Amino acid sequence: MKGRWDLKRLVFNLSSLVELGQEVTSSKGINEKMKTTLHVVTGMFSVPRAALLVYNSTRSSLEVLTYKGIRGMDGTRVYIKAKHIKTFKKNEPCSINEIKNNSFYEDNHDAFKRLQTKTFIPLFAKDEFVGAISLGNRLSRKSYLQSERDALKVIANQMSIALHNSNLFKKLTNKVTENKRLYENMRRIYHDTIQAFAAAIDAKDVYTKNHSYRVARYAVAIARELGWGEKDVEGIYVAGLLHDIGKIILDRGVINKGEELTIMEITEIRKHPQISYDILSKIKFPWKDVVDFVRHHHERVDGKGYPDSLMEADLSDGVKILALADAFDAMTTDRPYRRKLHLLEALREVRKCLGTQFDGRISRVFFRVLQKEIKGEVREAQIIPHLDKDFDPTIITTLLEGITAELSA
Amino acid sequence: MNNFSISLKAAKDVVVIMPRGYVNDLGAERLEHTCEQYFDKGLKKIVINFSDMQHINSIGASVLTDIVQKTAEHRGYLCFTNMKKVHLDVFEMLGITKHVRVFKEEKDALSFLKDIG
Numbered sequence: 001m002k003g004r005w006d007l008k009r010l011v012f013n014l015s016s017l018v019e020l021g022q023e024v025t026s027s028k029g030i031n032e033k034m035k036t037t038l039h040v041v042t043g044m045f046s047v048p049r050a051a052l053l054v055y056n057s058t059r060s061s062l063e064v065l066t067y068k069g070i071r072g073m074d075g076t077r078v079y080i081k082a083k084h085i086k087t088f089k090k091n092e093p094c095s096i097n098e099i100k101n102n103s104f105y106e107d108n109h110d111a112f113k114r115l116q117t118k119t120f121i122p123l124f125a126k127d128e129f130v131g132a133i134s135l136g137n138r139l140s141r142k143s144y145l146q147s148e149r150d151a152l153k154v155i156a157n158q159m160s161i162a163l164h165n166s167n168l169f170k171k172l173t174n175k176v177t178e179n180k181r182l183y184e185n186m187r188r189i190y191h192d193t194i195q196a197f198a199a200a201i202d203a204k205d206v207y208t209k210n211h212s213y214r215v216a217r218y219a220v221a222i223a224r225e226l227g228w229g230e231k232d233v234e235g236i237y238v239a240g241l242l243h244d245i246g247k248i249i250l251d252r253g254v255i256n257k258g259e260e261l262t263i264m265e266i267t268e269i270r271k272h273p274q275i276s277y278d279i280l281s282k283i284k285f286p287w288k289d290v291v292d293f294v295r296h297h298h299e300r301v302d303g304k305g306y307p308d309s310l311m312e313a314d315l316s317d318g319v320k321i322l323a324l325a326d327a328f329d330a331m332t333t334d335r336p337y338r339r340k341l342h343l344l345e346a347l348r349e350v351r352k353c354l355g356t357q358f359d360g361r362i363s364r365v366f367f368r369v370l371q372k373e374i375k376g377e378v379r380e381a382q383i384i385p386h387l388d389k390d391f392d393p394t395i396i397t398t399l400l401e402g403i404t405a406e407l408s409a
Numbered sequence: 410m411n412n413f414s415i416s417l418k419a420a421k422d423v424v425v426i427m428p429r430g431y432v433n434d435l436g437a438e439r440l441e442h443t444c445e446q447y448f449d450k451g452l453k454k455i456v457i458n459f460s461d462m463q464h465i466n467s468i469g470a471s472v473l474t475d476i477v478q479k480t481a482e483h484r485g486y487l488c489f490t491n492m493k494k495v496h497l498d499v500f501e502m503l504g505i506t507k508h509v510r511v512f513k514e515e516k517d518a519l520s521f522l523k524d525i526g
């Protein structure tokens with residue numbers, strides 16, 4: 001039951017953060033944007049009272065920009081000195097009790113009382129102090145869990161960027177650079193958000209630490225080599241990060257079990273792509289096909305995969321990429337039931353399963369990009385940095401050249 | 410995104426609020442102010458009927474936490490009715506249900522409220 005509960009919380013938070021991403025990058029004015037953002041935060045954590053304050057460096061004070069649940073906050077000011085700003089941890093939530101002995105708190109005792117601050121989050125855009133979030137008591141009266149603090153940090157990052165980019169801080173605006181910047185921010189925001197959730201998924205499974213992250217990277221490498229556009233590449237990256245989200249509701253004992261699994265347990269584990277799909281189809285992603293890739297990441301070209309036993313012709317390139325990236329990472333990392341394979345063995349294994357588990361064309365692209373990475377021919381290597389360094393580049397290159405020659409014959 | 414609207418029925422000392430559609434920031438504020446006005450008038454019994462609400466997003470949850478808080482301060486009664494399972498799950502998760510009375514139908518809430526001062 002606990003697992004299901006965590007999952008509900010996770011899905012709610014993930015949807016909220018995706019919504020938040022859309023808000024922050026929308027074309028609304030900063031006041032409206034921040035108001036909505038504040039609502040998203042307070043809704044996520046059931047905080048009836050909150051305020052967003054913006055830093056005014058000429059007056060050395062934080063001024064209320066927007067608030068909810070408290071009346072008559074306009075004009076409320078929190079005085080702050082440079083020495084205090086230096087002590088803040090960037091974008092990290094801090095309990096008001098932690099700063100009670102601080103002169104910063106003492107100077108502003110009344111303001112904090114009016115704001116009913118219980119948690120204070122200083123906002124920094126890179127190194128520049130731009131403002132703060134004040135959160136009141138939570139309705140649930142619970143303190144923040146580590147995962148919630150992480151989510152708050154992601155949100156604080158987003159809000160600080162939006163604030164920093166607003167006219168409150170910028171003197172000159174150029175429409176073109178502005179749009180470009182917004183787009184860049186949107187990308188970063190989505191990635192931060194989704195990465196935070198991928199970490200939560202991987203935490204469930206001791207053996208797959210960073211599995212989602214590596215799968216996402218490998219999939220990106222293949223998709224780029226295949227000539228995909230950046231927007232589609234982003235989509236597969238996100239699909240890689242979230243493909244195993246359904247595992248969150250599976251029993252941890254089953255996932256990490258060392259011995260052979262029973263038929264019941266196998267059936268249970270095989271539900272995860274479907275569960276991932278059910279979860280993610282509730283979220284409005286800005287990329288198409290994310291849910292399709294996720295649902296089918298355990299399909300095989302010979303139709304013996306699951307959950308839909310699709311045949312090669314019914315599998316999209318994205319599905320084939322994700323299936324290969326996932327299996328390759330599973331081969332090259334330790335699993336509860338077996339030791340990891342050496343890179344050489346893993347590549348031979350992929351070769352052996354061409355036409356049954358993996359698609360030939362996609363695998364060729366994978367071998368090619370791996371070769372390029374070993375030779376240092378790509379700008380940013382996505383695969384090699386995550387592999388064990390105990391392989392001989394010449395041997396691997398020879399093997400890859402051999403396979404490629406054999407396949408094109 | 411479909412628009413948000415609220416319809417209101419006030420009968421004697423009870424007000425029934427029916428939110429409809431997707432709660433955006435403006436809708437959120439309207440809902441908040443509506444409740445505030447009733448409290449200011451001295452009304453203490455509020456029923457929120459969720460039958461026309463599909464999805465509760467975080468903005469919706471935010472407004473509801475606020476209403477819960479205000480009801481508590483005014484020592485009022487807040488009832489939620491006609492909720493779907495998904496709504497109930499979200500509210501439970503957020504700790505909202507501990508502070509409200511949940512009824513299956515609006516009429517159940519009304520008859521409960523009739524019996525109290």
Ligand SMILES: [Fe+2]
Binds near residue numbers: 244272
């Ligand atoms: Fe999987």
